[in-house]
Amino acid sequence: MLRISHTIEQQLINAIARAFPDAAELAQSRGESLNPAFGAASKPEFGDFQANGALALSKCLGKPPRQIAVAIAEQLKLDPEFNQICKPAEIAGPGFLNITIKPEVLAQELQIQLADPRLGVAPVSAEGNGFSPEVIVDFSSPNIAKEMHVGHLRSTIIGDCLARVLEFRGYQVKRLNHVGDWGTQFGMLITQLKELAPEALDTADAIDLGDLVAFYRGAKERFDSDIEFQAISREEVVKLQAGDPTSLKAWGLLCEQSRKEFQKIYHTLNISLQERGESFYNPYLQAVVSDLAQAGLLVIDDGAGCVFLEGMLSKEGTPLPLIIQKSDGGFNYATTDLAAIRYRFDKAGDGAKRIIYVTDAGQANHFAAVFQVAKRAGWIPPEASIEHVPFGLVQGVDGKKLKTRSGETVRLKDLLAEAVEHCSNDLRKRIKEEDRSESEDFVKQVSTTVGLAAVKYADLSTNRITNYQFSFDRMLALNGNTAPYLLYAVVRIKGIARKGGILNTKQTADLIFDQPQEWILARQLLQFDQVIQDVEIELLPNRLCSYLFELSQSFNRFYDQVTVLKAEEPARSSRLALCGLTAKVLELGLNLLGIETLERM
RNA sequence: GCGCUUGUAGCUCAGCGGAUUAGAGCAUCUGACUACGGAUCAGAGGGUCGGGAGUUCGAAUCUCUCCAGGCGCGCCA
Numbered sequence: 001m002l003r004i005s006h007t008i009e010q011q012l013i014n015a016i017a018r019a020f021p022d023a024a025e026l027a028q029s030r031g032e033s034l035n036p037a038f039g040a041a042s043k044p045e046f047g048d049f050q051a052n053g054a055l056a057l058s059k060c061l062g063k064p065p066r067q068i069a070v071a072i073a074e075q076l077k078l079d080p081e082f083n084q085i086c087k088p089a090e091i092a093g094p095g096f097l098n099i100t101i102k103p104e105v106l107a108q109e110l111q112i113q114l115a116d117p118r119l120g121v122a123p124v125s126a127e128g129n130g131f132s133p134e135v136i137v138d139f140s141s142p143n144i145a146k147e148m149h150v151g152h153l154r155s156t157i158i159g160d161c162l163a164r165v166l167e168f169r170g171y172q173v174k175r176l177n178h179v180g181d182w183g184t185q186f187g188m189l190i191t192q193l194k195e196l197a198p199e200a201l202d203t204a205d206a207i208d209l210g211d212l213v214a215f216y217r218g219a220k221e222r223f224d225s226d227i228e229f230q231a232i233s234r235e236e237v238v239k240l241q242a243g244d245p246t247s248l249k250a251w252g253l254l255c256e257q258s259r260k261e262f263q264k265i266y267h268t269l270n271i272s273l274q275e276r277g278e279s280f281y282n283p284y285l286q287a288v289v290s291d292l293a294q295a296g297l298l299v300i301d302d303g304a305g306c307v308f309l310e311g312m313l314s315k316e317g318t319p320l321p322l323i324i325q326k327s328d329g330g331f332n333y334a335t336t337d338l339a340a341i342r343y344r345f346d347k348a349g350d351g352a353k354r355i356i357y358v359t360d361a362g363q364a365n366h367f368a369a370v371f372q373v374a375k376r377a378g379w380i381p382p383e384a385s386i387e388h389v390p391f392g393l394v395q396g397v398d399g400k401k402l403k404t405r406s407g408e409t410v411r412l413k414d415l416l417a418e419a420v421e422h423c424s425n426d427l428r429k430r431i432k433e434e435d436r437s438e439s440e441d442f443v444k445q446v447s448t449t450v451g452l453a454a455v456k457y458a459d460l461s462t463n464r465i466t467n468y469q470f471s472f473d474r475m476l477a478l479n480g481n482t483a484p485y486l487l488y489a490v491v492r493i494k495g496i497a498r499k500g501g502i503l504n505t506k507q508t509a510d511l512i513f514d515q516p517q518e519w520i521l522a523r524q525l526l527q528f529d530q531v532i533q534d535v536e537i538e539l540l541p542n543r544l545c546s547y548l549f550e551l552s553q554s555f556n557r558f559y560d561q562v563t564v565l566k567a568e569e570p571a572r573s574s575r576l577a578l579c580g581l582t583a584k585v586l587e588l589g590l591n592l593l594g595i596e597t598l599e600r601m
Numbered sequence: 602g603c604g605c606u607u608g609u610a611g612c613u614c615a616g617c618g619g620a621u622u623a624g625a626g627c628a629u630c631u632g633a634c635u636a637c638g639g640a641u642c643a644g645a646g647g648g649u650c651g652g653g654a655g656u657u658c659g660a661a662u663c664u665c666u667c668c669a670g671g672c673g674c675g676c677c678a
Contacts (some may be wrong), residue, residue: 186678320675330678332676365605366678462613462615467672501637542615
């Protein structure tokens with residue numbers, strides 16, 4: 001319903017300009033446009049939209065706000081196009097204009113949404129010049145030779161959701177996995193590999209490194225205790241950076257092994273990613289340093305190449321440096337991040353218009369610093385945007401960082417398996433209690449879908465900026481704002497379809513509603529495009545979650561209180577259409593969250 | 602110490618480019634199963650929106666300050 005919303009807003013602006021030409025002129029002379037303070041109604045009783053602009057106008061016009069609202073409403077009454085869409089605007093409180101759309105217009109909009117495979121969400125290419133800008137979503141980004149753990153959960157899930165929403169809107173999305181595949185830790189890993197499995201370097205597939213975590217730990221232990229091993233490892237880093245073939249071979253083997261492990265998790269989560277690790281930017285690092293030097297931004301301090309930041313102070317109150325080149329001549333993550341920004345915006349590189357980094361909130365300072373330097377160096381095009389999308393820590397129910405019982409970091413693999421297992425146990429119990437008989441395949445498929453959905457939904461449904469309490473009990477609850485509740489709403493609609501109702505998605509007859517539950521549902525369905533747009537701009541998946549939850553609630557009320565299959569025509573067809581559209585919106589919405597839906601559960 | 606961030610019902614959280622009576626869910630209590638799966642629905646109680654000050658006709662929302670928690674703070678990412 002965004003199109004109608006824009007139309008009404010413009011009609012309001014015109015009405016204000018007609019009622020108060022002076023105010024319009026004043027706004028124009030200031031280079032501003034009149035602000036009707038227009039938006040969705042804060043409560044259903046207020047209609048569909050509200051405009052609070054009269055209150056702000058009262059100051060500069062020196063008139064009581066209610067009088068201004070009356071004048072605007074008078075002008076709206078004279079606009080035939082407005083009258084076609086809306087009932088007469090009502091004045092409430094100190095001077096709010098409450099606007100209600102005519103039922104027949106809502107029904108017509110619903111018809112359009114029903115017939116549209118995109119369910120009313122316009123593609124971005126339809127808005128401007130037919131061009132689909134490129135957006136990069138940088139997320140997940142685990143480290144090579146380490147296992148994915150809870151720390152990677154949020155970035156992976158939130159990043160995937162944002163990528164899905166942007167893709168659906170029609171942007172060309174690159175989902176980049178900026179894996180940690182370079183750095184000093186490879187010295188010890190390669191040294192360990194050469195000693196433990198030298199044959200792996202000569203023969204293809206000669207060895208399976210097996211548990212990489214144990215391998216990493218072994219290397220780390222030797223590095224910490226064995227001085228000779230340390231020295232060899234340091235030499236190995238130098239060799240690797242110099243491009244020694246044997247070292248590169250070993251490096252490649254380690255990366256490949258990790259890649260296989262990561263891929264298993266991504267496959268389980270149904271997430272696709274394009275790997276482009278830190279090493280990709282190696283050829284561009286030197287240029288970052290020399291160009292910053294040329295721009296006069298680089299300062300050598302304590303032997304390190306730094307850019308001193310504006311507006312950020314260190315402990316001592318001196319300007320904080322961003323180190324671009326270490327005193328030993330080596331580069332660090334800031335260098336890589338700068339090289340990446342440059343490459344991604346550059347037309348010769350990705351040519352992106354928007355870059356989104358989904359990482360934990362702890363890196364906020366780092367990104368602020370890197371973005372500032374990139375901006376000062378002129379590497380961010382004027383039309384482009386670069387955003388850090390931060391999220392809080394995953395905590396246990398005790399409010400502390402999530403750990404296993406033995407105090408270790410929780411492996412992502414185990415966490416997902418546990419969610420599925422919880423679900424499987426619940427489902428078996430339920431099947432027994434309800435005296436149903438279901439196949440093993442059914443149990444397996446349902447519990448996998450629900451378990452993973454629960455993990456994803458719990459993460460996405462809370463505002464990502466705050467820390468997040470991870471609790472299997474809460475996320476798998478059948479009631480409340482949880483994945484199972486939403487999935488159940490879909491299943492109920494599927495049940496109606498099975499019982500013989502054809503859920504017309506291309507309705508031709510008129511939609512006739514006479515129950516309040518129907519109107520509530522209809523109005524909510526029409527808000528889908530607005531919600532998608534909000535998520536696209538604000539990058540907050542919880543907005544979409546709240547919407548889907550409220551939609552499910554409205555549907556469940558409707559389902560409970562209004563009969564569908566046994567209703568008389570034309571109510572029956574209209575209600576079936578409503579069910580069909582609800583299912584489509586829920587399915588698409590959940591899909592954009594990365595969640596699969598079910599026919600039965 | 603500095604920076605970022607959070608503080609809303611017993612618990613988990615929405616709302617935060619100001620506006621009509623501050624919203625959900627869980628938990629608690631009370632109701633509803635011969636209409637499409639009750640994994641549901643209807644209802645009740647529960648709040649000085651961390652404290653204080655300011656801007657405003659109007660602040661959970663903006664500003665300042667204090668208090669409390671989390672995270673980070675020059676050569677790891």
